Amino acid sequence: MPKTSIAILSLILASHALQAADTFLEKPYLQLGNSPKLAAKESLVLLWHTENTPAAWTVEVKTAKDSKWRAMAKPTSTVVSAPAGKPAVAGKNGAKKDAPASAAIDAHLVYRAHLTGLVPGGDFQYRVLNAGKPVFEASSRARKSATQAQRFVLFGDCGQKTPAENAVAYQAYLAKPDFIFIPGDIVYTSGRISEYRTNFFPQYNADEPSAEVGAPLLRSVPFIAAPGNHDTALLNYQRFPDALAYFLYWDQPLNGPDLPPTEGATHRLTGSTEAQPGFLAAAKPRYPRMANYSFDYGNAHWTVLDANTYMDWNTPALREWLQKDLASAQSATWRFVAFHQPGFNSSHHHFAEQYMRLLSPVFEANKVDVVFAGHVHNYQRSFPMTFVPKPQADGKMQSAKGEVDGDWTLDKSFGDGSTAKPKGVIYIVSGAGGAGLYDPEQQADPKSWQPFTDKFFSEVNSMSVVDIDGKVFKLRQVSSTGKELDSFRISK
Helix, strand or coil: HHHHHHHHHHHHHEEEECHHHHHCCEEEEEECCCCCCCCCCCCEEEEEEEEECCCEEEEEECCCCCCCCCCCCCCCEEEEEECCCCCCCCCCCHHCCCCCCCCCEEEEEEEEEEEEECCCCCCEEEEEEEEEEEEEEEEEEEECCCCCCCEEEECCCECCCCCHHHHHHHHHHHHCCCCEEEEEECCCCCCCCHHHHHHHHHHHHEEEEECCCCEEEECCCCCEEEECCHHCCCCCCCCCCCCCCCHHHHHCCCCCCCCCCEEECCCCCCCCHHHHHHHHHHHHCCCHHHCEEEEEEECCEEEEECCCCCCCCCCCHHHHHHHHHHHHCCCCCCEECCCCCCCCCCCCCCCCHHHHHHHHHHHHHHHHHHECCCCCCCCCCCCEEEEEEEECCCCCCCCCCCCCCCCEEEEECCCCCCCCCCCCCCEECCCCCCCCCHHHHCCCCHHHHCCCCCECCCCCEEEEEEEEEEEEEEEEEEECCCCCCEEEEEEE
């Protein structure tokens, strides 16, 4: 790319540290916060991490309507730490005798500042000050209104500290999205604080953009995510007390089902460990409610679900929340659902994990347009389809492995959407965001695909780039080198 083009992109996502890097443990990054609905005056949440030494932090914002920097409310902070893990017991939960436990995580501060008074879809600058001295500055864009066009990038299964992760991050930077969505498996392998520090923040908050190191995305583009199995499904919390960092380092809507910690309804901490009280204090009020939520962006409504196996979406209270959330969004032009484990997947990997198919009738009844998932490390697109689950031979709705029987109806006339409207829901697997790829040999073997699969790309890492302009939706699947693998559109 010409140097002038890179310079222009750098200005669009302008950001620079104004003081030595050791000012922060993790440099500032943007999140949607507990703001599920559009507003006349938009807001975002800015987070950063420091050593456990209180300081006089302030944050200022300048929009096109501001003649000078405008002070935000005083940032709040939470102390986060974790003791050293206990050695694994050989054979328990598949642990090896010599499997190491995690090292202790020193106490540190996670700051949160609310950036308010933002103009919908408007560019703005912000700066972070320590004792009145600016130490970090960046620019971003507020959430779009229902009348504004939007672009988002989506990829899952990313934080594995691979060259492919950096390359996909750079392609996401070049796409200039309004936000980035990760459908789970944010960091490998156990969703730990230590893994965020090595496998996530350096790649997506790099100071300079390149395919080799990543890009300065987090500071200028809000990230939104669903939890995956590598994020929140860890069973051995005693071995890794710095796990479940999803609930410590993210700030997302808290409008999901508020249910007691009963079996099948929500995540449950297991085992007795001295880490739990500290974690619960630091994660309040996000744990466990932030695993399921919904939000609006532009003219689209998103419903985000926790699809890990500790959840039972046949639980009446969970299904009631899902039904009400989707029913309340019928005025939105577009309705998306996102979670980690796909119900419809042709890959050999994770093939039997089909339990999220049981929600297909709810999606169809509420006119969901697209369901996004990850978990399977490749890209797959289904034909528009409807699905009717039916009991297994033993009368249960799913097998012990998670298989779900049923009848599907496929719309094979849709093609790329240029001449037809879809009849049914389109299911997207976009799990090639950086982790090792699954089943590359299947790409050239359509006979190995399930009948519902229309497109299958497993030889390269990739991301989904989605543009929405009024009643037109267009998805392009772009490889880690910028090559377009697939594209389709939906017009209403």
